[in-house]
Amino acid sequence: MVEGEGVTARQASFGGRGARLLLRWCAVSCWLVVPIPAVVLFTTDVPWWAGVPIQALVLLLILPIGIALWFDADQHREDTGRLLRAGRPAVAEVVELELVDPGDGSADTAVLRLRISGDDVPPFEATYRGSADPEFRPGALLHATVDPADNLFVLRNLHRS
Structure with missing residues (x-):
């Protein structure tokens, strides 16, 4: 495969x-x-x-x-x-950033295209939608936690260093 x-x-x-x-x-x-x-x-x-x-x-x-x-x-x-059980630490690189105005007067939504990889995580691409953050910019490296079984991910480091 x-x-x-x-x-x-x-x-x-x-x-x-x-x-x-x-x-x-x-x-x-x-x-x-x-x-x-x-x-x-x-x-x-x-x-x-x-x-x-x-x-x-x-x-x-x-x-x-x-x-x-x-x-x-x-x-x-x-x-x-x-x-929390099966997640592995990974790094998410912001490849592309788009700020979307929801049109209802609320804050913009960030749509990120990410390249995620880690020691126990084969590289894959993903899309993230969430609140805009100044940390979100092309080229930025973000902490992520991934379940490599099906690439379920969150942009948080759930593992204590």
Whole structure:
């Protein structure tokens, strides 16, 4: 097999207990909002023809958001655990940097094209999306941790020197 063939890199969903707890709390909060239109419909004089579509809209929008947040917390747990167990230290060289304006008034998002390698990590290319950082510039060398099994990576050094 040619080096890198069939293997793609994936940026890890990385977060500690606090981030996972926040995601779970947000998911439960979304789910607690779902019955509110039904309660309002049955406890006030809102006509059924107005309340039912609102309830349906809330179900179709808010319920899936809560489910997505819940499973995102699971992905954080899995990726973080894998990188702590099987991750290898590596160096990520910034090959290309693009700052993307999300268009909603929030800070720019950095899209980095990286070349990652290390002692126990065969070289591969990856794309990283995250908050813009002054450290991100072409040619910069960043700490990374990689699970070489499938090139799951995070731009953090998880190993104590």
